[in-house]
Amino acid sequence: MSIFVVSGMDGQIKTTQLPSGDMAVSGPTAGPLEQIMFDICRWDGRRNPSYGGWIIPSQYTSRAYNKLLSRCTKIAG
Numbered sequence: 001m002s003i004f005v006v007s008g009m010d011g012q013i014k015t016t017q018l019p020s021g022d023m024a025v026s027g028p029t030a031g032p033l034e035q036i037m038f039d040i041c042r043w044d045g046r047r048n049p050s051y052g053g054w055i056i057p058s059q060y061t062s063r064a065y066n067k068l069l070s071r072c073t074k075i076a077g
Contacts, residue, residue: 002077004068006033013037013072015065016051023061025068026053040067 004013013027013036025041028034029052037053044060047053056064068074 002065002068003075004072005075006036006072009033012075013068015068015077017061018055021058021061023056023058023064024048024051024053025056025064026051036071040064040071 001017002015004015005011009032011028011031011033013025013033016024016026018024025037025045027037041054041056041064044064045054045056048055
């Protein structure tokens with residue numbers, strides 16, 4: 001699991017690699033971090049309430065992860 005934050009914003013965005021090779025992305029359900037997560041995940045992923053966020057198919061995980069790295073600070077994982 002990786003954890004991302006943005007300076008000055010409350011909350012965290014978390015990524016988890018699933019056994020299928022897909023990636024789950026979860027975080028706040030409202031506010032600026034939710035908007036960042038939406039901007040990154042909406043084109044390559046789909047919402048999945050059971051993971052509290054988004055599922056990114058394996059072929060797009062690198063692209064989504066790199067977008068997270070460019071917009072957020074990785075603090076764990």
